[in-house]
Amino acid sequence: MATVEYQQASRIYDPSRPPAVNRISLTVADGEFLVLVGPSGSGKSTAMRMLAGLEPIDEGSVHIDDVDVSEMRARDRDVAMVFQSYALYPNMTARQNMAFALQNLKLPSAEIDAQVKRAAAMLELEPLLDKKPSQMSGGQRQRVAMGRSIVRNPKVFCMDEPLSNLDAKLRVSTRAQIGELQRELGVTTVYVTHDQTEAMTMGDRVAVLRDGVLQQVDEPTHLYDHPGNTFVATFIGSPxxxxxxxxxxxxxxxxxxxxxxxxxxxxxxxxxxxxxxxxxxxxxxxxxxxxxxxxxxxxxxxxxxxxxxxxxxxxxxxxxxxxxxxxxxxxxxxxxxxxxxxxxxxxxxxxxxxxxxxxxxxxxxxxxxxxxxxxxxx
CATH class of the missing domain: 2.40.50.140 (Nucleic acid-binding proteins)
Structure with a gap:
């Protein structure tokens, strides 16, 4: 588990245009589930990718457990990503997909097998361990993708709109499952979504972004009852x-x-x-x-x-x-x-x-x- 801190962090793609992420200062507590929410182009995915090491930090810094990781390689940050597109290897079974990262770390086979079985039990994936992604539904593939991250036992989870490819009913059930799983594991989690229902029901706190600028960070109920400005007021809440x-x-x-x-x-x-x-x-x-x-x-x-x-x-x-x-x-x-x-x-x-x-x-x-x-x- 870990704390995460953005210190005036910016991502600038084009110096002639406003930054994609503009001087964000934000602290995520140890074990907290923080949701980044905002309309398309607000910078939420970019901010999370800066934490994971998939985007450079042009100004400011990002810290994990008080260590500046701004110049650190993604593989060395101990951050696990769950993507919108699942990103599973199609020629591997669920068991092989989940074990792959641990095999690259040269862990003993017995330990790898134990970690995979533990994650599979948590995600109710035991019947699917020997199936390939083409034999699974979208929800099952997403659970395998989550299992691949869980077996690594990372300091931080980064989840980039992991439910957007699921149908409405499955999205609700998987949403609840992710929330329960995060509480059980206690891993610091940064979750990106454009769906305010996900944000309000899943997050310990919700951070609202607009045009790369952090608008407000607060607990979901307080954010709804006491919005900081008219943008937050109209963005949070449906209708x-x-x-x-x-x-x-x-x-x-x-x-x-x-x-x-x-x-x-x-x-x-x-x-x-x-x-x-x-x-x-x-x-x-x-x-x-x-x-x-x-x-x-x-x-x-x-x-x-x-x-x-x-x-x-x-x-x-x-x-x-x-x-x-x-x-x-x-x-x-x-x-x-x-x-x-x-x-x-x-x-x-x-x-x-x-x-x-x-x-x-x-x-x-x-x-x-x-x-x-x-x-x-x-």
Whole structure:
């Protein structure tokens, strides 16, 4: 087991363009499962490959157990990689694939056999040990790829989107298996994904990247409840948080939309001094309530919306809405769309209905209008 530390680490492919990874400083505790998440091109895979020794470090450094490994060869870092593409040898059985790295280390045959059997038992691979990859399903191949890394007993696991080639059901079961396995082994793990569900359910902490810059690192629940800025707020969570721009602060310390129309949203006292006279309001999809249904059923403290689509998911629904044309409050809705997650009151809703909504009391997040940083962090 080991600690991992990035110290102002950068990867620069083209000096005339912004770095792919830009001065990341991040510490991964001994035995921690850290997930790097972000959109395509955010630098998450590059950051992990810098740790594994597959990408050079152009500025700063990377340390494993307080040892600077920035100039160390990949083979000498004691880091095991699990790739998206499995990368198994097609002419070898599962047993041979898992034993290959240990054979290169000239370990005794009895020790190699014991390590392979141990990993196979953990991953429920015993019936597959004498099969080749072509005889296995995608999930089975991925487990063999994981077993190949486990037998090495490395200091650090690096996993680069290992579930992206699996179907949805298998992805869920394998996700749980990886989490249980990591806790059992206690090996420090850096896991890369673009899937926020994986990030939120698997990681002890989640690090969000955008354009090579680290945006926020925190425990999943805290990241969801207290996003550092509007990017994190809208990236983490599905459906995404709705942002309402241009909310003015009135004399009572309430955020009011569109020249005083719509709901009055009380701003916590400790945040009022940080807000100046305007804020961006964030509302999670589960924090909307429907006050009335019908063209003329609303009141001055609600936002009128027209239903575009109702996604019925059994016990809940995602209701996609757009602001009504000509309503000044609609101009505040960034992206022109509000998505609500409802567990009651959705069965009667249909497309083209008009609903009048407001955020539930005390549920809003407030951001600075210029920096778009959460006022809690200013």
């Amino acid at each position: 995404a948080m709705t942002l309402l721009d241009g909310a003015r602060i009135d004399a009572e310390g309430r955020a009011r939309l569109a020249d005083g129309h719509g709901p009055a949203l009380p701003l916590p006292r400790e945040l009022r001094a940080r807000a100046d006279d305007e804020v961006i309001v964030g509302v999670r999809p589960e924090n909307w309530e429907i006050a009335a249904v019908g063209e003329n059923a609303g009141s001055a403290d609600t936002i009128p919306l027209r239903v575009r689509l109702v996604e019925r998911l059994g016990g809940e629904a995602h209701v996609h809405c757009r602001p009504l044309e000509g309503e000044t409050v609609g101009a505040s809705v960034r992206g022109g769309q509000v998505v609500m997650r409802l567990v009651t009151g959705f069965r009667e809703l249909e497309a083209e209905m008009v609903v009048h909504v407001r955020p539930t009391p005390g549920s809003c997040t407030f951001f600075h209008p210029e920096s778009e940083i959460n006022l809690e962090y200013l």
